[in-house]
Amino acid sequence: MELSPLADAFIRHFGEMGSRWGINRTVGQIYALLYISGSPLPADEIAEVLNFSRSNASMGLKELQSWRLVKLQHLPGDRREHFSTPDDVWQIVRILAEERRRREIDPTLSVLRDLLLMKPGNDDERDIQLRLQEMHDLIELLTRWSEDVQKLETQQLTQLLRLGGGIIRLLDLKNSLPLIGTKRRKPNATAGDGADED
Amino acid sequence: MELSPLADAFIRHFGEMGSRWGINRTVGQIYALLYISGSPLPADEIAEVLNFSRSNASMGLKELQSWRLVKLQHLPGDRREHFSTPDDVWQIVRILAEERRRREIDPTLSVLRDLLLMKPGNDDERDIQLRLQEMHDLIELLTRWSEDVQKLETQQLTQLLRLGGGIIRLLDLKNSLPLIGTKRRKPNATAGDGADED
DNA sequence: CACATCTTTCAGTCTTTACTGAAAAGACCA
DNA sequence: TGGTCTTTTCAGTAAAGACTGAAAGATGTG
Incomplete structure (x- = not known):
């Protein structure tokens, strides 16, 4: 051939x-x-x-x-x-994301968590832990988001992605309805950082 | 030290x-x-x-x-x-995403586009091009989205990510307002595939 | 079960990549 | 400009990774 x-x-x-x-x-x-x-x-x-x-x-x-x-x-x-290979290209993407999470993200989060549980021996270590916390929170935020949107139907996911930055108009809309907006805020996470690759 | x-x-x-x-x-x-x-x-x-x-x-x-x-x-x-390193963790993420796009995604899209411009010599090549088109559209969709949301302010981006799958409620809301919803649909892309890593 | 077909394993080899020390190049100062 | 400190380059070497062929292991089939 x-x-x-x-x-x-x-x-x-x-x-x-x-x-x-x-x-x-x-x-x-x-x-x-x-x-x-x-x-x-x-x-x-x-x-x-x-x-x-x-x-x-x-x-x-x-x-x-x-x-x-x-x-x-x-x-x-x-x-x-x-x-x-799977017929559906979306399926490929979902699998890739899951496997990379399992192999790269999860172990990293696990290491970070372990290190954050250690008692800092001095100010230096305390500073390091602050940095690690930032990284941890960022990775977790991105990972959670990714897991979440992957549960969506392909059709919904497509719509969401097509929207691109236009999504912000929806967010603004949401924010203009304070009664809905304030209810769902979670009290966790320092500042939220995002590591995203494409 | x-x-x-x-x-x-x-x-x-x-x-x-x-x-x-x-x-x-x-x-x-x-x-x-x-x-x-x-x-x-x-x-x-x-x-x-x-x-x-x-x-x-x-x-x-x-x-x-x-x-x-x-x-x-x-x-x-x-x-x-x-x-x-940059002080802001978000900055790191943005840079990483940009560089990976530049080094990996863009060349791939470029190759795919070149191949899609070729005249298929036979049915076999036509089928291959269909597959490549799917991949191309998916990668482009994800890349565009990623570029787009990275232009957002960190604060907005954080809010968006925190929302996670909850975003779908906003989409549903949008869809219930057909006059707004239909206006922005673009006529391109076959099915839209997404390759996303975290 | 003997034979044929197919798959996996693995020791050895080849290729690529990482790393080093020494030397060259560059930067700054008096 | 010469001298000192610093960075970069690069040829050579060490380490890691990819690939092969041969042999062993599976999985049927008559």
Whole structure:
């Protein structure tokens, strides 16, 4: 099987981007290939098309499975395992966000919380804890928000995102109705910081 | 200069997380150190505290500067350059988001657009382009949204994030006012997908 | 169960990236 | 301008990570 120039360019780019991430080049390529492939592919075909060893494909697919980014299925009349990405692009995004939260955010919050529970030995440590608290609150705010909006229906989420900065008009509207606005304010969080990547 | 156990634990963790990213361990450590340090530090002290070579510190700081994550300043009576992180945690987040957009998202969108401009040679390529279009629209939607809300004042942004999923009540409210709601809909984008990390 | 097909594992090798020390370049001052 | 302090560069080396082929392990099938 040969790749069209279109497919080839996409796969190449995805591979490079992958390596700028934690993910290695070949894993990125596998994912790109599966994404544009109309049908599930077996490991040996992936290895052949992308021009690396069968065992490398096996390891890459294992990693992608651990990220829940590919799913395995059997096709009738073929003993080989076939792999594919979720059909719905939104689903991919949701999974990515969840896994990154689980692997990167949660451990970090956990470390921060542990450090914040320590009794400061001196003023220096007290200052450090203040900084850590800021970081903690910011990350938590962003994470909570992200978890929350991901529970929305795709249709609602789309509407929300399309609104962009226009959302502020709704907030202003809300603020002009003080009886509604004041009721829901929570008494936690110092200043609220936001770490957001796109 | 010695690190307190608190500082040490934080720096270590940040180093590990950094290497899970594209950023290497020592760069992560430098950043963590500057973040919790109350005052700007010169390169040689960074190298000493973190226990690596002066030249390594130089390279790490250069990288952090290219990310605009540290700024350089001179202290009176000291010829050495001193480095520090922005004071405002929100500022850090904004910078991170911008840089990642510039380095990762924009090139990807650019590649996708180029590929979408190509004339499909056959049905296969046409199908691939459909998939790429989905990805493109999703990334663009998320990026636009992110750019947009980052223009908000920190105070407004905080309010928005605190609202979390509750935002949907405002959307519902908006939708119940059809004259306002229909006016702003744009006619572009297939289904809108969102790739969002936290 | 013997055979065929497919998948995983892993020791060894190759490639890439990180890090260092020494030397060069730059900045400031008298 | 020469001398001192500081930063950057870079060739070489060390460490980490990616990839392979061969062998072992699974999973059927007749």
